[in-house]
Amino acid sequence: MSSQVFLSDHDLEEMLAELQQEAEQPDIGKHYQANDSEIVWTLNKPFGKWFNHSFHLRDYLTLTLTEWTFQENFNFTMKSQTEPLFGFSFCMSGGFSVKPFGRAKEFVAHARDTHIAFFQGDMQTTSEVDSGQTVSLVQIGVKPELINTLSTEVSDPSQSVLHQTFSNYQTGKSWLTITMTPAMSIALQQILQCPYQGITKQLYLESKALELITLQLHQLTEDRSTASTSLKLDDIDRIHLARDILIRNLNEPPSLLLLAKQAGINSFKLKQGFREIFNTTVFGYLHAYRMEEARRLLQLGKLNVTQVAQTVGYDHPGKFAAAFKKKFGISPKMLKSC
Incomplete structure (x- = not known):
């Protein structure tokens, strides 16, 4: 002790x-x-x-x-x-x-x-x-x-x-x-x-x-x-754990069922909890975090666009660029050059 x-x-x-x-x-x-x-x-x-x-x-x-x-x-x-x-x-x-x-x-x-x-x-x-x-x-x-x-x-x-x-x-x-x-x-x-x-x-x-x-x-x-919730305190803790697991595995996120298993909660409560706590879906949260992390890495300037795409979980730079522009209204290449 x-x-x-x-x-x-x-x-x-x-x-x-x-x-x-x-x-x-x-x-x-x-x-x-x-x-x-x-x-x-x-x-x-x-x-x-x-x-x-x-x-x-x-x-x-x-x-x-x-x-x-x-x-x-x-x-x-x-x-x-x-x-x-x-x-x-x-x-x-x-x-x-x-x-x-x-x-x-x-x-x-x-x-x-x-x-x-x-x-x-x-x-x-x-x-x-x-x-x-x-x-x-x-x-x-x-x-x-x-x-x-x-x-x-x-x-x-x-x-x-x-x-x-x-x-x-x-x-x-x-x-x-x-x-x-x-x-x-x-x-x-x-x-x-x-x-x-x-x-x-x-x-x-x-x-x-x-x-x-x-x-x-x-x-x-x-x-x-969204203060009114049917979730128990233990469920809320497990949903936060699931969020942390997603963030730690940006480039290879687990499936919804595997994520629920790793967090110790059933998939229905996991989906319900993300909507109640984070006001989005599980993979909606993942997408938003990926985009914000990509923007930070691009502004930091140490990685090129392809490397940033791979870091946040995109195998194809073109799909990454399209998602990034849809989110921020500017291409990742243009942001990096600013």
């Missing part, structure tokens, strides 16, 4: 202070770097590794990339006094739980989950991370002022879907789980593989952060419109 490690925010502050002191010594100060818009640090401790890269993109908007790899079960307790803040969180891998002090219900994040949270006032939370996994997170912090200025749903920003959802946030309502879509997955990969530096990097990451917020708010409206 794995041992437990307990850390507080005060412990973390002390560790980061040590890293900052080391940063002044060029021969060892490689684990803490900071400038006006970025802070990057890495903690390497006996209990494991904690990597953090945060960006101040503009007033009211931050982006943070976090990775946890712990050899022991990890418990982190944080106390804070927070100005009103919306948090958009994307769990790329691994899983963890967060329990707010004084509340019976905990917040649980699994791989390929996304969440919207609202923070305000005095808070105390305990995060628990199991050992033997890598948890990768992308988090966006947005103050309500920015949401107000960006809201175009109605003339009064306070009536936007986000404000409606958190209309009771003063009383502590805080967490929502949102379905991760193929478009979100691609935008997240683009953030993690950002090819730019300097001001171009800043603008690129800001555009991707705003894109992810837009995609989450859109999906929130989709999820709310």
